[in-house]
Amino acid sequence: MLRTAHIAKSARQMRCGSWYGALTGLRASGSHPYRFITSQTATKISTTAKRLGLEDVNPLVLDAKYAVRGPIPQRAEELKLQIEQKPGSLPFDRIINANIGNPQQLDQRPLTFYRQVLSLLQNPEAITKVPESTLLQLYSPDAVHRAQKLLAQAGGSVGAYSHSQGVRGFRETVADFITQRDGEPASADDIFLTGGASAAVTNILSVLCKGPESGVLIPIPQYPLYTATLALNNSTALPYYLDEKSGWSTDPEQIEEIVQQAISSGVKPTCLVVINPGNPTGAILTPDSIEGILGIAAKYGIVVIADEVYQENVFDNVEFFSMKKVLRVLQKTKPGQFDNVQLASLHSTSKGVSGECGQRGGYMELVGFSDELRQVFLKLASISLCSVVTGQALVTLMVNPPKKGEFSFEQDQRERNAIASALNERATKLHSMFESLEGISCQKPQGAMYLFPKLELPKKALDKARELGCTPDEFYCKELLEATGICTVPGSGFGQVAGTHHLRTTFLAPGTDWISSWEKFHRDFYDTYRD
C-alpha cells in the first residue's frame, strides 16, 4: 500500500532498527532522549568545515541587481509590518506600492469572464454534476462553454503537464490572435507559452548568449530584468540611450554606432532588446523607428527581442505597431532586405487590463528562426517541463475575450473600459502634478503603466544624499516613502544619462489622495533643500 502523508504509520516501521527508537522517541515525547546512535561513518568525523559565506556564492548571482524589488521596496515591507503591528506610529496608514506593475495588489478587480472560466477549469465536475440552473447562477453560459473547450484542448485536466511549448490548441488560439492583429499569418509551432514574459527572456538569452563575447543591446532606461538576466548569463550589456527630450525616442543611428563599436572591441551583438510600449518610459515606437531597428537587425544578423507586454496599454492619441507587422510589411515592400530578420515577440497576462500577475501567463512568438534553432528553445523549455497550465489558458482568454453577441461581451467591455479610464485619469492627474511642480518634469505618457519623471534636485539635496551614501534619486525616493508611504523605484535601477535623476512610479494605485500627498511631500522637500 502506498502511504500518504496523513495516514498513520505502519507497525512495520519497527524494522528500521536503532534509528527507529531515536526518531520516534523524539516524536512521541517531544523532548530529546540523548540516545547515542552508532554508525560506520560517525567515527570518521573529526573536523567540520565552515558554513558557506558570500565568497562561496556564484559571483554572477551576487552581481545581478533587480531594483523593482530592491532596498526601497524592502524598506516598504518593513513599514507595512510596522503599520500592522503598531497602527498610528507612522505619518500614513498604508503603503502605496507604486514600485511594481501589480494591479491586483492595488485593488484592481480581475475581469469576471476570465475568472469564471478559470474557476471552472479547476472544478470541471461542476459542469456535469450540478443542475444547469444552479450552474448558471455562478457562471455565464459562454464561460461554461469556453471552459469545456479549453479543457478538451488540455486533454481533460489542468493538472497534467502540457507539451513543453504549451497546449497545442491554446497555441493555435494565440496564433489566430496574432494573425488578426497583424493581418499576417502566425503558426502555433512558433508560439511558446511561458510563465510570464520573464521566463521567455530567460529562455532566449540562455540560448543566444555564450558569455562575455556575446553582447545584447539594451535600452537605457530599461526594465532591470534584462541587465539582471545578462548578469546571470555572464554576457555583455550594450546600452543604447533613449532620448528623453523627444519623448524617449529610439535613435537607430546611435544603435548602429554601438553595434560597430562592440564588433571592433570583439563583442558580437547577438540580440537587440526593444521594450514597446516602453518600461519605464511609457513611450511608443513609431513605424519609422521600428524600421530603423529592423534594418540594423537585418544588416548585422541580430535577433530582435520585442518586449510588447504593454501592447494593450496604449493611450488613444498614438497607435501601437507590432514589430512583426512592420517586419512583414518591410519584407514585402523591400524584397530581400529583411528576409533574414529573426524576432522574438513577448506578451503577458500580467499587464494590459488583465493585470493577472500572480497567474504567470505569457507567450513568446519566434519569427524567422530555423527549425533547428526552434528545437533548441524547445529542449530548454522541456527541462523545466511546462508553464502553469491555468496561466496558459489565461493567455487564450486575453487574446480571445468575449465577442460581440456573446453573453458576457457587454459586461466584459464595461469592466475593461472602467479599468482603462481609471488608469488614464490617474496617469493624467499624476503627469499634471509633476509638470506643475518645481524641479520635476515628465514626458507625456503614451502607454504602459508607468511615469518616469526627471528630478532636478537642489545642491543641498545632492549633498545630503552624498552624506547618506546613496544616490540622489535613492535619497528622494526614500524620503518620499518615509513621509507618505508611497513606494517608487529610483531611476538608477533602470539606468539613466549620467548626472540626471529620475524615478519610476506606476499610476495603478486607486484613488488620487496619494497623488495629493506626493505633491505636498515634494513642496516640503524643496522648501527644505532649496539652494
Next chain:
Amino acid sequence: MLRTAHIAKSARQMRCGSWYGALTGLRASGSHPYRFITSQTATKISTTAKRLGLEDVNPLVLDAKYAVRGPIPQRAEELKLQIEQKPGSLPFDRIINANIGNPQQLDQRPLTFYRQVLSLLQNPEAITKVPESTLLQLYSPDAVHRAQKLLAQAGGSVGAYSHSQGVRGFRETVADFITQRDGEPASADDIFLTGGASAAVTNILSVLCKGPESGVLIPIPQYPLYTATLALNNSTALPYYLDEKSGWSTDPEQIEEIVQQAISSGVKPTCLVVINPGNPTGAILTPDSIEGILGIAAKYGIVVIADEVYQENVFDNVEFFSMKKVLRVLQKTKPGQFDNVQLASLHSTSKGVSGECGQRGGYMELVGFSDELRQVFLKLASISLCSVVTGQALVTLMVNPPKKGEFSFEQDQRERNAIASALNERATKLHSMFESLEGISCQKPQGAMYLFPKLELPKKALDKARELGCTPDEFYCKELLEATGICTVPGSGFGQVAGTHHLRTTFLAPGTDWISSWEKFHRDFYDTYRD
C-alpha cells in the same frame, strides 16, 4: 483613454503619417499595396547577415540533455498524431505515456477538495454573491472556509504578484507541516514557494555553482534535471553510483572517495544531491545512509540538496525519514558534529497522491544557511518575480488536507486511498511481470512512481542496436513503443553502470492491459533476438 486590444481604433491614428497608409492598407484589404516607404536607415542596408545556426547557440544549452522528453517521447508524439489522423494504421490504438510522472495525463482524477478550493480562489465573488444554499451545491463548507482563509492570506487576489518567496501565510502553513512531520521546528522565513521542484533546483544550483571548478555529487541513475541544470551552469557533475544489487542503496564511503578525488583534481564539491525516495530507482534511504551522507556534508562543508518530492509515495513496508529530521536528531545526539550542515529540502504538488503537475506548485526549505546567503536566494527568486499563486495555494492544501472531523475528510481519505491502492496494485503487477520474464530483472519497489528494470539483452539485439546507431536500451524502448504504444525512457537517459542496460517506466497508466501487452512484446522480442 487607455485602449484595450479589442476596442476600435481612434481616428487620430492618422497622425502616424506615411506608415499609416501601408499598415492599414494591408489590414483593410488583406492584400499587399507594394507601397514604398522612405526611411533614413533604409538606404544603409546593402548586405544582410545570415540567419543564426546551431554554431551561434550557447554550447551549454546545446549540450544539455533531458531524456524524459527526448527522442523516444518525441516519436510517441508523432505516433499519437498518426492515431488521430489515420485511426487503425498502427497495431495499437493509444499511446501509454509511461515516460513521465504525469498522473492526470493518464486519467488520475484530482482530489476533490483541492480543486474546490482552487475553483473558489479563482472566483471569490461566488462566495459573496450567490446564496449559500446554491454555493453548497458546488462546494463543501470547509472548501469555502479554506478558500476564504487563503484569499485573506494572499491579500485578496491570486492575480497579484506575491512576495518573491511566496505568500507569507502560505509559508507559515508549510512550516507547520514540516514541524509536525519532523517533530522539529521550521520557520516561514526558510521556506521558498517555487514553481515545482525544478525551479528550486535551478535556483540552488545557480547560486552555489560558479563554473567548472564547482562540483555537484549526483546519484547514478539520477533524474536528468540535475545533469541538465549542471550542463547549463557549466559546472561539474560528480557521479556517485547507487548499488542495484542491494536495492539501489547509497554508499557513503564511495561518496567520500569521490569527494576526495574531486578535491585533489581541483574541483570543489559544493552540493550533494540525494533523491529520496529515488527517481528512477524507487529506493528509500535508511537513517543510517542519511547519517553517512550528512557526515560527509559536515566534514567537507557540502550543501545537501534533498529532493524529497516522492515523500508521500512510500510503500508500507518501509518508512520515509526526512533528511532534516535525521539532521536534527544527529545535532542533538552528537553535539557539535553536524552543526554546520546546510540542507535544501524540496517538495512538490506534482507527485504523491496530488499529481497536480500542471499547477506548478512546490517548496524548498533552507536549513542551516546564513541570513546573508538566504538573501541571495531571495534576490535570485525576485528576478522572476514570484511563482504562480494558485500553485502556492495548492502547496498549502497538500501539506494541510482536510482533518478528521472536517466535512471533506472522509471523501478526501477515500480518494487518496483509492489512488494509492491503484498505484500499488499496478506497481506490484508490473514488478511481478518483469521478474517472471527472461532477460529482465527488477528491484522490489519501495516508493516513488517508477520501476527501473535491468535488461540482459542477447547479443543479436546488441548487434542490431549497433547497426541502427543507438544504444541497446534505446533500441529496446523504441521497439516497445513501435509495437505496443508504451512510451518509456532508456536507462542511458538517467545514467547506469557501463555495460548495463535499463529503462524507466512509471506505473501510473490506468488498467493493466498495457502490462499484458508489454509482456507479449518482451516474449516476442526475445524470440526474435535470442542467441
